[in-house]
Amino acid sequence: VAFSPGLLYNNSREGIERGGNLLHKVVSVGCDRYELGTVEKNLKAALSELGGIRSLIPAGSSVFLKVNLLTGRDPKDAVTTHPVVVQALAAILIENGCRVTIGDSPGGPFLPDRMNRIYRVTGVAAAAKASGAALNENLTSVTASFPEAHRLKSFEVMQAVDETEYVISLCKMKTHSMTLMTGAVKNMFGIMPGLTKAALHFRFPKLVDFAHAMVDICEYKKPILSVMDGIEAMEGAGPSAGTVVNANVLLVSTSPHHLDVAAARWMGINPIEVPLLQAASERGLCDRSGADIEWIGLDPEAKAAKPFKTPLIHEPDFLKRASAIPVAGALLEAFSSHYLKPRPVVQEKICIGCQECHVICPAEAIQMHNNRPVFDLEKCIRCFCCQEICPVKAILIHRSWLLNKLSQS
Numbered sequence: 001v002a003f004s005p006g007l008l009y010n011n012s013r014e015g016i017e018r019g020g021n022l023l024h025k026v027v028s029v030g031c032d033r034y035e036l037g038t039v040e041k042n043l044k045a046a047l048s049e050l051g052g053i054r055s056l057i058p059a060g061s062s063v064f065l066k067v068n069l070l071t072g073r074d075p076k077d078a079v080t081t082h083p084v085v086v087q088a089l090a091a092i093l094i095e096n097g098c099r100v101t102i103g104d105s106p107g108g109p110f111l112p113d114r115m116n117r118i119y120r121v122t123g124v125a126a127a128a129k130a131s132g133a134a135l136n137e138n139l140t141s142v143t144a145s146f147p148e149a150h151r152l153k154s155f156e157v158m159q160a161v162d163e164t165e166y167v168i169s170l171c172k173m174k175t176h177s178m179t180l181m182t183g184a185v186k187n188m189f190g191i192m193p194g195l196t197k198a199a200l201h202f203r204f205p206k207l208v209d210f211a212h213a214m215v216d217i218c219e220y221k222k223p224i225l226s227v228m229d230g231i232e233a234m235e236g237a238g239p240s241a242g243t244v245v246n247a248n249v250l251l252v253s254t255s256p257h258h259l260d261v262a263a264a265r266w267m268g269i270n271p272i273e274v275p276l277l278q279a280a281s282e283r284g285l286c287d288r289s290g291a292d293i294e295w296i297g298l299d300p301e302a303k304a305a306k307p308f309k310t311p312l313i314h315e316p317d318f319l320k321r322a323s324a325i326p327v328a329g330a331l332l333e334a335f336s337s338h339y340l341k342p343r344p345v346v347q348e349k350i351c352i353g354c355q356e357c358h359v360i361c362p363a364e365a366i367q368m369h370n371n372r373p374v375f376d377l378e379k380c381i382r383c384f385c386c387q388e389i390c391p392v393k394a395i396l397i398h399r400s401w402l403l404n405k406l407s408q409s
């Protein structure tokens with residue numbers, strides 16, 4: 001990878017002044033395998049472009065490495081941050097005198113047995129042991145107060161995160177059935193414990209409000225650094241039921257929002273279409289066009305990867321407008337629940353009857369019959385947490401022929 005010459009950089013999340021413009025660095029490093037030495041070397045090269053880890057985090061500080069452990073899946077499924085990237089970054093931090101704790105609150109209940117299983121299956125337990133980092137075992141939460149928030153002025157947050165000096169968002173490059181893509185900002189949603197995340201979907205059923213709530217959570221703890229594992233990524237029905245693709249890249253930035261703009265471009269997604277970037281952009285946290293990014297390393301336009309296959313996330317505009325009309329809106333809502341909105345469906349032969357979807361559903365829209373989920377579509381808020389949590393990809397998002405036609409028109 002050819003890097004630009006070293007630049008004077010003030011290492012703040014506010015960016016650097018260049019010719020009257022405020023620019024934010026995003027470093028992209030080509031990396032095509034999960035080999036510890038290679039990943040560590042590439043991460044060190046990327047971090048040196050940001051002034052080195054010491055310029056961001058003083059030695060002796062406590063750091064929470066917020067990985068993406070959505071659910072207990074093998075690293076080869078590309079659902080979770082790969083343990084080799086976790087180990088490499090933890091080792092770099094420890095080498096620089098940091099006290100590192102690795103953790104996340106996955107989907108579903110936040111319980112010790114469940115966490116131990118997820119740490120083990122995802123390879124993160126072994127990564128922590130090999131690097132000398134601690135695994136988070138503190139499953140208690142505290143109430144965070146954030147008066148500057150646009151939607152979420154108070155919320156539950158993991159105590160371990162709240163009490164740590166610095167947080168790093170170590171995320172995975174994936175598409176997302178609700179928010180189009182998931183990255184450094186969405187990864188911070190996992191600092192909310194267990195089922196409180198699912199409840200947030202119920203509190204903010206409109207995508208625009210949910211997107212602002214995600215930005216609020218990220219801005220509350222403001223990760224000092226964001227790193228995206230895009231060596232193997234996920235396209236299609238992400239964040240857990242999609243297909244693995246080789247994107248061969250690691251992205252690093254001090255701004256989670258700019259990192260996500262860069263990731264979107266890397267994935268061939270127009271950042272303007274991404275709800276979380278729309279919310280961040282409205283709040284002046286980034287320019288979705290990427291005009292305020294200083295690219296270092298590989299040019300996203302010159303990348304070899306094909307554009308990712310993405311889920312269709314938006315409802316036709318006329319549905320949104322009609323739902324605001326009192327009586328007609330209610331009738332249309334009932335009709336559209338069945339025929340016009342995307343909806344979860346179970347593949348009964350694949351389902352193993354684990355009930356995880358039933359437990360996580362924030363709208364209580366899933367009942368189990370004959371050990372298989374049945375969906376109440378009038379209650380369903382289309383958060384697709386059920387698809388996310390399903391360990392065997394048994395839930396599909398069905399879009400009717402009519403909906404697809406209307407979405408294209």
Ligand code: SF4
Pocket residue numbers: 344360361362363364365366375379380381382383384385386387
């Ligand atoms: S059925 Fe699935 S998509 Fe609908 S509200 Fe429940 S978890 Fe969300």
Ligand code: SF4
Pocket residue numbers: 346350351352353354355356357358371372373386389390391392393394395
């Ligand atoms: S659909 Fe998936 S999550 Fe739901 S019961 Fe079946 S296997 Fe479990």
